[in-house]
Amino acid sequence: MDSLHLPAFQYQRPGTLREALELLSISKGPAFPLAGGTDLLVQLRSRPFAPECLFVDLGNLTELRGVQLENNNLQIGALATHAQLAASPLIQAEAPLLAWACARVGTPQTRTRGTLGGNVVHASPAADTIPPLLVHEAILVICSPQAKRRSALDRFLLGPYRTTKRDDEVLVAFSLPRLTNQPPAGCYRYGYQRLIRRQAVGIARIIVAAALRLQGHTISEARLACGAVTPVACRLGGVEEWLRGKEAILPVFQEAGERASREAFARIGPRWSTPYKQPVLASLVRRALQQAGDS
Ligand SMILES: Cc1cc2nc3c(=O)[nH]c(=O)nc-3n(C[C@H](O)[C@H](O)[C@H](O)COP(=O)(O)OP(=O)(O)OC[C@H]3O[C@@H](n4cnc5c(N)ncnc54)[C@H](O)[C@@H]3O)c2cc1C
Known part of the structure; x- marks a missing residue:
């Protein structure tokens, strides 16, 4: 060749x-x-x-393309493209983290062809859409000739470029339980930060996706995921727990950034990039939380 x-x-x-x-x-x-x-x-x-x-x-399978709200779940076909999701008013309203992530994938050409299903099944540690989907606790709908199964995204991802998908299976759709904004329970606010080596096309070096549920200035729930740091993108449960009940103020976000960075790097141990990435992750987490808190 x-x-x-x-x-x-x-x-x-x-x-x-x-x-x-x-x-x-x-x-x-x-x-x-x-x-x-x-x-x-x-x-x-x-x-x-x-x-x-x-x-x-799979290009002719129109049933794998749609985006709709069904029974309080956001249903996204696996063939939905990044361009379609970035521009979708429904995704912008219900899952803005995903819209922002899709808008940052590659080039206009890549976003027009590339699909959400392909991004997740490829399972790159730096896949842009995975941290937002983890924050939304996405469920994957997967079909084989014999059966249909549902899998939480964090269980689907086994390692870099490895998933539980079998060779005879097709990922059909994503189901995202709706994060509703009901006044007594508080409103969800979102922040998304992405570090790349240059401003033009580039694979992310660090991705942070955050959702805060606020009751007044108090955080009633925090969801925080990072990508391109650990071998598989992950939620940072320790910091999420620590944030609950805290005030949505800068010193809290700063402390959360430090804690998030320690939690993520404790999972992988020291690497050559740790002295650089550890403080940068802390800053990006702080910024994502601030973005969520200020929105
Ligand atoms: C120039 C360039 C820039 C890029 N920039 C970025 C970037 O910034 N961020 C980023 O995250 N990615 C980026 N990518 C990677 C790529 O565009 C994305 O991962 C894209 O979402 C892949 O989707 P696809 O539909 O093209 O997948 P495909 O290439 O068609 O498939 C990828 C893998 O998934 C499998 N697959 C696809 N769909 C299904 C399905 N429905 N069921 C089962 N298996 C399936 C395929 O068999 C294959 O193994 C870039 C790629 C290029 C070429």
């Missing part, structure tokens, strides 16, 4: 989910669902694919 040509592979574009699942399960060689292709097709250059390898293009 020269640098201008892709290697040979098999390609099918089924019209229904049932056909797609059947193709994946009967394939003689390795088979992969193909969504926007912005990760999978790039891998064609870097990892060997045998010519009998089958790509099952």
Whole structure:
């Protein structure tokens, strides 16, 4: 293969989910669902694919595309693109962290092709949409030829580029329990911070997504997730617990930043990047909480 040509592979574009699942399960060689292709097709250059390898293009499966509110859950089809989600008034209103994250993925071309399902199944530690989805405690709806299962996102992610998805399964949708703003229980406010090496296209070095539920100035609930720090993006439960009942004021956010950084880095132990990343994570957490508190 020269640098201008892709290697040979098999390609099918089924019209229904049932056909797609059947193709994946009967394939003689390795088979992969193909969504926007912005990760999978790039891998064609870097990892060997045998010519009998089958790509099952999900592009015709319109039932995997929609975004709607159903029974107090936000339902997002796995094929929803970053561009669609960033521009969706429903996502902006119900899950602004996700809208902000999608608006920051790659380039306009990447956002137009790349899908939420592809971002999550690829499972990069630096995937932009995963911290917001963790804050929303997203449930994944996954189909195989035999069954449909539901999995919490944190259980779906096993490690860098590893998930519980089997080869014959297709991720169909995400279900996000609605975070409602009812006055007695308080209102949710959001903050999202992302560090990249330069202002143009770049993979995130640190991502922080925060949601605070405020009753007046008191934090009744905090949800905090970070990406690109630990091998798998995660919630920072210790800091969330510490924040509950505290005032939404700068010294509290500063202390939470320090605690978040200690909690995240305690999980991975010292690395060459720790002296740089540890204080930066503390600052980004403080900023995300401030952004949420001030909004
Ligand atoms: C120039 C460039 C910039 C980028 N910048 C960013 C960035 O800033 N932030 C970021 O997070 N990512 C970035 N990416 C990575 C990529 O665009 C995203 O991860 C994107 O969301 C992948 O979605 P896709 O639909 O293209 O997935 P695909 O490439 O089609 O698939 C990715 C993987 O998921 C599997 N898959 C896809 N959909 C399904 C499904 N419904 N069910 C089961 N398996 C499925 C595929 O088999 C494959 O293993 C960038 C990529 C490029 C090329």
